[in-house]
Amino acid sequence: MLMFIAAFLTFMAIRGFPSFAEDTKIFGRERLNGHYGVTAFTIANTLSATPYLALISVIPGAMAYFLVGLQRSIDHLIYFALVLFMCMMVVEGLMMIVASIVPNFLMGIIIGAGIQGVMMLNGGFFRLPNDLPKPMWRYPMYYIAFHKYANQGFYKNEFLGLIFPNTQAGGPPSIIGDEISRETWQVEMGYSKWIDLAILFGMIILYKLMFLGIVK
Helix, strand or coil, rough: HHHHHHHHHHHHHHHHHHHHHHHHHHHHHHHHCCCHHHHHHHHHHHHHHHHHHHHHHHHHHHHHHHHHHCCHHHHHHHHHHHHHHHHHHHHHHHHHHHHCCCCCCHHHHHHHHHHHHHHHCCCCCCCCHHHHCCCHHHHEEHHHHHHHHHHHHHHHHHHCEEEEECCCCCCEEEEHHHHHHHHHHCCCCCCHHHHHHHHHHHHHHHHHHHHHHCCC
16 A cells, blocks of 8 residues: 555656646747746746645545554654655656656656656565666666655554564564564665655755756
8 A cells, every 4th residue: 555655646746747848838938038047937836836746645645544544643644745745746856857858748748657667666566675686677776766765764654663463383473563674575774764755855856956957
């Protein structure tokens, strides 16, 4: 369920591509007329999209969060919504880059969805990190995919601090969430879940700067 939220709900951010492609065409004309520059357009577009992406993150995210019975504390819910919101912003930044390169909105949607699909396959769920082929798929694709940091942040947020009954014969009667995260999902436990959130925020900034450079 956590992987599904991180991977498939973020596809909703692609739906804004056609309108953004039209905005880019208008911006091209207004830039030639000297009304405003690339930096102002990037900041304004980001600020105008933020409330809608926040709504897409919080409302469906909160519904799914409580329906499946994840940890009930408010700080876990806030972190869950923040990670989802960051993923939305990352996808929005990615689609801005695609729109600046591919003027046709149909091809842009296909290319953007394809890039997300490749990231999803290398995010550490469909194939665990240690099983990914090291050339290309582990290095660098696994570390480029935002799904890696979203999944690991979700796993740390949900599993740490919980204790589960152990069904393996000959093992201890219970197993802690830290061990499940480390052994079952191969989560990198050497840093906090907030670092995963910070990396996602850094990816947003990087994508915006890449868009700024391409348009300039």
